[in-house]
Amino acid sequence: MKNELSSVVDALPGLVWTALPDGQVDFVNRQWCEYTGLSLKDSCGDGWQQAIHAEDLPQLLECLKSSSSCDAEVRMRRYDGEFRWFAFRGNPITGASGALVGRCGLSWDIEDRKRREEFLGESEQTLEALQANQELLDLAQKAARAMAFDWYIQQTINTWSPEQEALYGLAPGTFDGTYDSWRQLVHPSDWPGVVESLKHAQQTGIISAEYRVVWPDGSIHWLAANGRMFFDDKGQPFRMVGFTADVTRRKTVEEELRHSEEALDKARSELAHVTRVMSLGALTASIAHEVNQPLSGIITNASTCMRMLDADPPNVDGARETARRTIRDGHRAADVIARLRALFSKKDVSSELVDLNQATREVIALSRRELERNRVILRTQLADNLPRVTGDRVQLQQVILNLLRNGSDAMSAVDDRPRELVFKTEVEEGDRVRLSVCDAGKGFDPQTKDRLFHEFYTTKDGGMGMGLSVSRSIIENHQGRLWATPNDGHGVTFTFSIPRTIETQEVIGMKDQKSIARNG
Amino acid sequence: MSTRPLISVVDDDESVRESLPDLLKEFGFDAQAFSSAEEFLASDSVSQTSCLLLDVAMPGMTGPDLQQELKSRRQKIPIVFITAHRDDTVRPRLLAQGAVECLFKPFTETDLLAALNTALRI
Numbered sequence: 322m323k324n325e326l327s328s329v330v331d332a333l334p335g336l337v338w339t340a341l342p343d344g345q346v347d348f349v350n351r352q353w354c355e356y357t358g359l360s361l362k363d364s365c366g367d368g369w370q371q372a373i374h375a376e377d378l379p380q381l382l383e384c385l386k387s388s389s390s391c392d393a394e395v396r397m398r399r400y401d402g403e404f405r406w407f408a409f410r411g412n413p414i415t416g417a418s419g420a421l422v423g424r425c426g427l428s429w430d431i432e433d434r435k436r437r438e439e440f441l442g443e444s445e446q447t448l449e450a451l452q453a454n455q456e457l458l459d460l461a462q463k464a465a466r467a468m469a470f471d472w473y474i475q476q477t478i479n480t481w482s483p484e485q486e487a488l489y490g491l492a493p494g495t496f497d498g499t500y501d502s503w504r505q506l507v508h509p510s511d512w513p514g515v516v517e518s519l520k521h522a523q524q525t526g527i528i529s530a531e532y533r534v535v536w537p538d539g540s541i542h543w544l545a546a547n548g549r550m551f552f553d554d555k556g557q558p559f560r561m562v563g564f565t566a567d568v569t570r571r572k573t574v575e576e577e578l579r580h581s582e583e584a585l586d587k588a589r590s591e592l593a594h595v596t597r598v599m600s601l602g603a604l605t606a607s608i609a610h611e612v613n614q615p616l617s618g619i620i621t622n623a624s625t626c627m628r629m630l631d632a633d634p635p636n637v638d639g640a641r642e643t644a645r646r647t648i649r650d651g652h653r654a655a656d657v658i659a660r661l662r663a664l665f666s667k668k669d670v671s672s673e674l675v676d677l678n679q680a681t682r683e684v685i686a687l688s689r690r691e692l693e694r695n696r697v698i699l700r701t702q703l704a705d706n707l708p709r710v711t712g713d714r715v716q717l718q719q720v721i722l723n724l725l726r727n728g729s730d731a732m733s734a735v736d737d738r739p740r741e742l743v744f745k746t747e748v749e750e751g752d753r754v755r756l757s758v759c760d761a762g763k764g765f766d767p768q769t770k771d772r773l774f775h776e777f778y779t780t781k782d783g784g785m786g787m788g789l790s791v792s793r794s795i796i797e798n799h800q801g802r803l804w805a806t807p808n809d810g811h812g813v814t815f816t817f818s819i820p821r822t823i824e825t826q827e828v829i830g831m832k833d834q835k836s837i838a839r840n841g
Numbered sequence: 842m843s844t845r846p847l848i849s850v851v852d853d854d855e856s857v858r859e860s861l862p863d864l865l866k867e868f869g870f871d872a873q874a875f876s877s878a879e880e881f882l883a884s885d886s887v888s889q890t891s892c893l894l895l896d897v898a899m900p901g902m903t904g905p906d907l908q909q910e911l912k913s914r915r916q917k918i919p920i921v922f923i924t925a926h927r928d929d930t931v932r933p934r935l936l937a938q939g940a941v942e943c944l945f946k947p948f949t950e951t952d953l954l955a956a957l958n959t960a961l962r963i
Contacts (some may be wrong), residue, residue: 613925617946618856621864624950628867643863650856 336397336407336428338369339414342421344385353428358400372398385411385424394431404554406435440473443560470548472561474500488544488565490536508533508541522550528563531572543572611657618650675714677746677756678703684721685744688729695740697729702745708821710754712799720792720803724758724815727788731762731812738811749818753801757816764812765805792817846891846961847871851881851907852923853899857946861894868954878902882910890918892941892960897924897931908938919960923948 330337330350336357337350349364357364357372364372373381374396384391390412396404411426468485483493489506496502507515511532518530528548533541548563626643629636685692685699692699710717725742732740743759789803796803801819808814848870850861855876862872875881879902881893897904904922911918922935922943932943941963942956 609927610925613927613946614854615856617923617925617948618854618860620947620949621857621860625860625864625867628864639863643860646856646860653856 333427334429337426338364338428339423339425340385340411341423344382344424347423356399357397374398374404381409384409387411388413388421394435397428405430405432407431468565470546470561470563470565474559474561485565488542488567489534490538490540490542506534508535522561523558526550526552528561531568542567543569608657612654615650615653615657619647619654622647622650672711673714674709675712675717676707676709677717677754678707680714680718681721681744681746681756684718684725688722688725692725692729692742695729695733697732697740697742700741700743702743704747707746707748708752708754710799710819710821712819713795716795717799720795720817721756721758723788723792727815728758728760728762728812731760731764735762735811748821752821753818754821755816755818757814759808759814760812761808761810762812764807789815845869845871847873847886847889848892848894848957849881849886849890850874850894851876851878851899851904852894852896853877854896854925857896857923864950864953868957870957878904878907878910881907887911887916887918892957893918893920895920895922897922897935897943898926905935905938908935908940912939919963921953921956921960 331352333350333352336353337348338346338353339348340346345366346369347365349359349361349369353364353369354360357369359368359372362368370378377393377395381393381395384393390410393409395407395409397407398404407428408431409426409428411424413421414423414425416422468482468488470481470485481491481496481498486493486496489496491506504512515530515532518528522528526549528546528550531543531545533543535541544565545568546563546565548561550558551560551562553559622643626640626647629640629643681701681703685701725744728742729740732742738761741761743757745757745759747755749755793803796817796819799819801817803815803817806814806816848862848865850858850865850872852858852861852874853876858874858876862874865872873884873886875884875886877899878895881887893907895904895907902910904920904924908920911920920940922940923946924931924943925946927945935943941960944952944956
């Protein structure tokens with residue numbers, strides 16, 4: 322009989338135990354042993370206590386002292402260390418005399434029920450809080466254009482209010498509460514950011530994310546979610562509570578602000594750029610002045626020197642002094658050239674991708690007034706899809722500006738035909754890009770062709786002969802060529818051709834650039 | 842009291858102040874150099890100067906400023922401008938204001954002598 326009873330007890334879907342009047346356990350069933358991982362022997366006496374959560378043990382011991390039946394709810398440790406909630410019921414066993422001879426009891430798993438109660442309790446609390454502050458909340462929600470959310474992650478118990486759904490452009494009651502559906506609503510570009518925010522929330526408990534959502538009508542709206550993440554005993558997130566707010570207006574303003582700041586930055590750098598390009602004109606005038614001063618000294622001193630030597634008797638000391646000054650002024654002129662060279666040295670060469678069409682348009686725009694004043698008719702034939710070249714945009718624009726000015730100047734005396742200046746860009750074979758400037762000016766004597774690019778050689782009345790020399794140096798620094806061809810009719814075509822890309826090593830090689838001055 | 846005409850050179854460039862008076866002396870003139878218009882105006886030479894070789898661009902008072910100042914003082918000194926800025930629009934303006942000549946640096950001995958002769962004939 323005892324064996325039969327034992328079999329029944331072992332088959333019960335609960336943990337069964339018996340104890341002596343002093344509370345010492347003398348029997349546990351097989352379910353107990355299987356759940357706790359403790360053997361019968363280990364569980365007897367006080368051994369069973371190690372299976373009870375330390376926080377719940379005092380309450381249970383108190384309960385077991387009772388002379389009548391007792392009930393308790395305690396967390397019991399499973400063999401794998403996980404605690405689950407159990408209901409504990411103990412009944413006193415009395416002998417025929419009515420004296421207490423022991424206790425027996427049954428414990429059963431109530432973990433799921435506990436969880437539900439917890440959720441319910443919290444929900445009720447939330448509900449109460451919401452109800453208590455309903456008016457204030459409504460007001461706050463309207464003011465913040467925000468809606469509360471409360472999401473039980475594991476259960477996917479996620480019921481959205483119609484207002485919450487409205488934030489996503491959804492009709493009331495159409496959101497099914499699943500994570501995947503939510504994911505579908507978030508803008509794909511922003512999803513990684515949302516995931517990142519959720520990961521952050523898993524570490525800190527704080528939810529803070531801003532993301533775009535795509536409404537069913539295709540419109541895009543910015544939402545900001547802020548709240549708390551709650552975790553279960555295992556540290557797994559199970560609930561998210563917080564507010565979602567529509568921040569589209571703020572984001573739009575921010576975006577506009579950013580755009581205007583970018584535009585301002587761009588304008589600033591463009592201005593700086595224009596100043597640098599235009600400075601070539603100022604530079605040329607300044608160079609002319611700087612060179613003319615010592616040249617003037619040289620000529621005056623040399624004249625004086627000759628007169629002193631021609632005198633009878635010759636003023637040798639005076640001649641020596643003026644000759645010394647002549648040499649000094651000659652060095653001064655050389656210094657000006659050296660400074661000019663330094664202007665185009667490596668430290669000023671930047672390497673970037675340059676669109677020659679764009680660079681040309683900018684130079685033309687800068688020179689518009691000058692061209693109008695000189696009654697120059699400008700035409701452009703800029704190639705579509707012109708590959709970009711690697712180089713220094715400012716320097717290349719200085720070359721373009723120089724060719725424009727040269728062309729314009731060459732036609733200043735032309736009155737019997739249109740003063741037409743044609744800018745043309747084209748792709749050359751062998752991965753090169755070519756820009757040519759064709760004028761209808763007076764042209765040049767073919768015999769002087771070689772001297773065109775020499776410094777101080779000029780065909781212009783007011784020219785200094787620096788522009789083409791500097792231009793050729795710049796183009797050569799870009800691994801290119803600059804040359805002039807007489808037109809069939811009137812004028813000249815200046816052309817430069819540079820590779821669409823140049824190797825890094827060659828860019829570095831600019832440091833060892835050839836001097837601007839070439840002996841001619 | 843020298844009988845040779847006094848030519849005053851006003852230029853902020855030192856090499857001009859150094860070289861030009863020597864050449865002028867070789868030509869047979871008396872010559873003095875001043876580094877600014879203000880310095881020239883403060884000197885005793887204003888009333889004795891037969892011709893002024895005057896730079897256009899100078900810090901402080903410019904050449905044309907001095908031209909106007911002398912005009913307002915009724916000092917009729919013939920002026921030959923000398924400038925390193927080859928600006929074709931400046932020359933006609935200066936001549937219209939009464940300058941004898943405007944020479945662009947570097948100028949030749951011949952051009953200088955021609956301008957001085959014109960100035961001294963006035």
